[in-house]
Amino acid sequence: MPKNLVIVESPAKARTIAKYLGQDFKVMSSFGHIRDLPKKDIGVDIKNNFKPTYEVPPDKEKAARELKAAAKGVTVWLASDEDREGEAIAWHVCVLLGLEPAKTNRIVFHEITKTAIAKAVAKPRNIDPKLVDAQHARRVLDRLVGYELSPVLWKKVRTGLSAGRVQSVAVRLIVEREREIKAFKAESAYKVTAVFDARGQAVPAELSEKVASDKAAEDFLNSIKSSSFRVTAIAKKPGTRSPNAPFTTSTLQQEASRRLGYSVRRTMVLAQRLYENGHITYMRTDSVNLAGIAIDAAKKYITDNYGDKYGQVRQYKTTSRSAQEAHEAIRPTNIKALSAGADSAQKKLYELIWRRTLASQMAAALVEKTEVEIAISDHSQKFMASGEILEFDGFLKVYGGGKDDRILPDLVEGQALKLKSASALQIFSRPPARYSEASLVKKLEELGIGRPSTYAPTIGTIQDRGYIEKKDLEGEARQLKEFILEAGKVKPTTQEVVVGADRAKLVPTELAEIVNDFLLKYFSSIVDYDFTAKAEEEFDDIAEGKIKWQEVLKRFYEHFHPLIKKSEGASRAEAMKLRQLGKEPKSGEPVAARFGRYGPVLQIGASPAKGDKEAPKPRFAPLPEGATIETVTLEQALPMFDLPRVVGKTEDGEEITANIGPYGPYIKVGKSFISLKEDKPLRIGEARARELIKEHAKAAAKKTVADFGKLKILRGPYGPYITDGKKNAKIPKDKDPEKLTEAEAQKLLDEAPAKTSFRRRQK
């Protein structure tokens, strides 16, 4: 029987450490925080000096039971992470096991290697009560903000909403970015480019200044028709490009999004699998530090495979202001393994991590940049030609940026050049980019808001609450004017480009705007971008013993709670942004847009006064696509009251209607609904509707493996399944779904467990 019990946070870590510790040690996991504030109420006794009530949540009961059983009569070693949360986990484990925090062995290691673990065990310390206090303050502060603020939103806006220190700032960032984009006025200018001839070789160049108007652009091209051109200066400059630091959670999410197109959540699920199978180090980290053995192994690998001159040992320093550095950077556990992972998605992510890690220990790439100045005989402006040649690839050998050489022909100062052609193309200044999941994570990290373990869940939460939507943006076609000088003549022409098209961008809903504006008005200090940073300073003061944690909370609460009281005076109508659009021509009734119980809505006629049952009820309609409460016009609003609209009949004589529902525009035949994408419910014709109905039927047939009437076997995203319209059943792997008989299918369905409720996304 082992005499020692080591408790870490993660079961995968427990397995690894067990290998290094031998027979005398049993290693178990707490599965993260093993005690927490209760979910159902605030769990903080505010009047009693903010005394928190902690309990074991239902999903941790099993772990708690097993730890208690294993801790009897042995020496316990607390080996949770070395940061504020880890220290608190160690303390909670002590309380759970009835141990004395001041007398229990506390050990930490930043890298999981035999020597690091042996060193830690040789020199145990005790729990740092001040660091635990800092965590109490962090936990209780978040609880007070979340559980006092959210109910205000239930009363003033809609039930079930939420607000918090992290999520409300994330929403604010997205709302404000969207407003910047809406307010942006694109400015036009002209970019002049030219191609010169140097003894038969082409030299592309660009005019050093932009030209403001189309007249100026045309005039300029006309004015250089008979000019002469001469090389007046050649500057060659060596340049270097250095590799980036190894991955943290945030940079891994950004690069996996950019290079592999993975969502933040998908990246974390894949990384978790790689970690559990021992292929990579821990994936929730803010550190760019590599263990000594990892640096040595990378150095050896580089020397053996690419040669000495490709290697350069580098130690990176974190630039993140919130970093707590409890772990290493994310790296392969064995750099000699070029590939790892159970499927191609995992493999791609592993290879990205492998390449980034190796590149971080490689030499800089060397480039030679050439700038050539070309003077125009009768103008003061100059053309500039630039070239870049990669002289030594260095780290780009494994982590390339995919930039091609731009090679200029050999030129000498004073050399005359002949103009082959020139063009002036209209360009527009671009609005700031919408956030993607990954760029939002980057921004939050810069602001010090959120932690590696919460980036992905936070994005999920603000989507679940209906604050933001992930959207593919189609962009719009824009005609760009262009003047081309060729063979001594300037000709006007146009180029069509699509601007603003983008994939998977975060767009705020009207609900987000309402909630954000409300929070900004009544709780500006809480949704302030620096709120977390300031709070962190106070937590640090607690950890350093400069102030008691209850004192920090007291000061905060004396400021915060009056804001809650004050917000109770806010009127619902104010929050709901009622906006009058005009009068309906037929009846003269007022037409308004507002945020209703279920979202944005158009309304004709005033809401009757309370208790007035005689007054006519107002009529309601959804907002047209793309319009918002702030932008919708009377002209756009009026036709919406004609929905639902009869489109026509099918060949069988069934009526087809069109409408806009809570899930977008659709057409309806009998009981089936078909979502509309390009077609508009106000305009779609009978012929087109019939087409869509046929396509829909075809797609449904493709999904059907077998149809027994009441019972159907369908192909879903998780494989084939049996359904009777009410209950679903999986088909065992050893059965061929094509050959299943109705009786067999019925039996499987009857045996399947009853539908369980599984909520990830709320309505």
Add this chain to the structure above:
DNA sequence: CAGTGAGCGAGCTTCCGCTTGACTT
């Protein structure tokens, strides 16, 4: 999943940060 927007009232919702499974149509 494809409405709605009366009124009343009971019962419920909610945070951030640590960690995994079990589960889905």
